[in-house]
Amino acid sequence: MSRTDERGVLVDLGQERPQLPARARNMSPIVPRASIHGRALVAVVAIMTFLASMTTGTVLLVSASAAEWQSDVASEITIQVRPQAGRDLERDTAAVTEAMRAQAGIVEVKPFTKDESGKLLEPWLGTGLSMDDLPVPRLIIARVQPGTPLDLGALRNRMTQVAPSASVDDHRAWIERMRSMTNATVLAGFGILALVIVATIISVSFATRGAMAANRPIVEVLHFVGAGDRYIANRFLRHFLRLGLEGGVIGGGVAMLVFGFSESIAGWFSGTPVGDQFAALLGTFSLRPSGYIVLAVQAVLIGAVTAVASRQTLFATLNEVD
Amino acid sequence: MVRFENVGLRYGLGPEILRDLNFQIPPHSFQFLTGPSGAGKTSLLRLLFLSHRPTRGLVNLFGHDISQLGKDEIADLRKRIGIVLQDFRLLDHMTTYENVALPFRVMGRSESSYRKEVIDLLRWVGLGERMDALPPILSGGEKQRAAIARAVISRPQLLLADEPTGSVDPTLGRRLLRLFIELNKSGTAVIIATHDIALMDQYEARRFVLHQGRLHIYE
Ligand SMILES: Nc1ncnc2c1ncn2[C@@H]1O[C@H](COP(=O)(O)OP(=O)(O)O)[C@@H](O)[C@H]1O
Ligand SMILES: [Mg+2]
Helix, strand or coil: CHHHHHCCCCCCCHHHCCCCCCCCCCCCCCCCHHHCCHHHHHHHHHHHHHHHHHHHHHHHHHHHHHHHHHHHHHCEEEEEECCCCCCCHHHHHHHHHHHHHHCCCEEEEEECCHHHHHHHHHHHHCCCCCHHHCCCCEEEEEEECCCCCCCHHHHHHHHHHHCCCEEEECCHHHHHHHHHHHHHHHHHHHHHHHHHHHHHHHHHHHHHHHHHHHCHHHHHHHHHCCCCHHHHHHHHHHHHHHHHHHHHHHHHHHHHHHHHHHHHHHHHHCCCHHHHHHHHHHCCCCCCHHHHHHHHHHHHHHHHHHHHHHHHHHHHHHHHHC | CEEEEEEEEECCCCCEEEEEEEEEECCCCEEEEECCCCCCHHHHHHHHCCCCCCCEEEEEECCEEHHHCCHHHHHHHHCCEEEECCCCCCCCCCCHHHHHHHHHHHHCCCHHHHHHHHHHHHHHCCCHHHCCCCHHHCCHHHHHHHHHHHHHCCCCCEEEEECCCCCCCHHHHHHHHHHHHHHHHCCCEEEEECCCHHHHHCCCCEEEEEECCEEEEEC
C-alpha cells in the first residue's frame, strides 16, 4: 500500500499549479430526488396510512365503548318475580327487595311498582289495558358494588327461598354476545389492516421498480466504478424511506385530525338528542392519548414497511440486472 | 495480472466475435489494442471489465478465475480497474467535478480527502473552468476528458480505454496519452483501444491487433 504515498503526484503541474479554493463542495445526491416520481407514492402511502388509522381508531373506540357498556351492565342484576297461583305478588316482591338489600355487596335496590312495570310495557301493549288483568311480572334492579365478587348461585338459592318464582339474571349471556361482537369488530379491523399493508407493499414495489428503470444509466455507471449492490440499493433506499415517512405522517396526521375534530363535534352536540345518541353508541367518542400514540406508531410502522418493501425490490431487481 | 486461455465470445446465437484468445497482461505493462472497426475491440475490453462473460475459455483476473466470482467480488475487482467507454457514461445530473470524484465517493472517502486531487486532475485535462458544468453542456471532447479523469482518478491497477482520443484534437490527444503514460509509470497496467495510427506511433508499446476474431501480438 505504498501507492497511497504517491497520491497527488499523478499529474505534476509544475509551474502550472494554481492556488486551490479550499471551499467544501456541495455534493448532489447520486440518485437525484427528482428522478423518482414520488408524489404518487406519497399519496398512496398517505391514503393507506389514513385508512389504517381510521380502522385502528374505530377498533379502539369500539372496544373502549364495549368495555364501558360491559362494566355498566355487569354491575347490574335484574330479578324477575313472576305471578304464581296462590302467592301474593306484592308481598313476594317486597320480600325479595328486602332480602336483596340484606345481601353484602349490593349498593342499591330498586323495585319497579305495578304502575312502573305497566309503563315499561306500554310501547308494546298500548295504554288501554288494565294491568290487573294481566300476569305482568315485577322487575327489581339491583346495583352491585363494583369489584365485589358475587356468588350468584347462592344468591339464586336465597331468592327462590324467599319467593319461589324469582329468577335472577346477571346479563351474562348478553355480555357474552357483546364480547363476541367486539371481537368480531377487532378481527375485521385486523383484516382491513392486513389488506392495507399488502396494498402498500405492492404499490411500493411497483414504484421502486419504476424508479430503478428510470435510473438504469445511474445503476450502470455505479457498477462501472465498482459500487456493490448494497451501496446502490442504499442510494435509492434513502429516497423511499423519506417518501414512506412523508406519506405516513400525512395520512396519520389527517386521521388524527379527523378523530380530534369529531371529538369536538361530539362535544358541541352533547346535550342535544343527536349528541346523546352518539354518546350512547360510542361512549365519549374520544380516543385516549394512548390511542393517538398507537396511531403515530402505526404511521411510522407503515413508513418502515415502505422502506423494507422497497429494499426487497431493489435487491431483487439488482440481481436481475447484473 | 490478466490471463486469457482459449477465450471465445459470441453474442446470442451469432458467430464468434472473438476466437481462441491467448494472452497475458503483466502488471505495469502498456499496450495498444487495435484493429478495424467492428473487429471486437470494445467486446474484448468488456470481457476484461467483467461486463461480458466469455462463452468459452478461461479468464483469470488478479488471480481469480472469474467464472467462480459472485457479484460482490466482481464489484470489488472493478474498484481496481478504470474504464473509459466510447459513450463516456457521465451522469447528467452531476457536475464534472462530481462525476470525476464518483469512484472516491463509492469507496466511502470524504470529500475533503480527495478534493485537491480531483481539482488538480481536472485542471490537467483542461477542465479547470468546467468543473461545475453539467455534462449535457460539455462538448464531446470535454466529456471524453471527464470520462478519462474519472477512470484514472483512483489510480486503478488496470486501465482500459476505448478510443480515448476519438473526440479530441491531436494536441490534446498527445496530452491525454501523456496522462496514460504517467499513470503507467506509477504502476498501472494500461490497455488503449484505438485505430488512430498517429497516436500509436507516439509511444513505443506492445500492440494487440484484432483481425477476423483472432488476436495477433506485436511486441
Ligand atoms: N451487444 C451486442 N450484441 C450483438 N452484437 C454485438 C454487440 N456488441 C457488439 N456486437 C458486434 O460485435 C462485433 C464487434 O463489435 P465491437 O466489439 O464493438 O467492435 P469494435 O469496438 O472493434 O468496433 C460487431 O460486429 C458488433 O456488431
Ligand atoms: Mg468499439
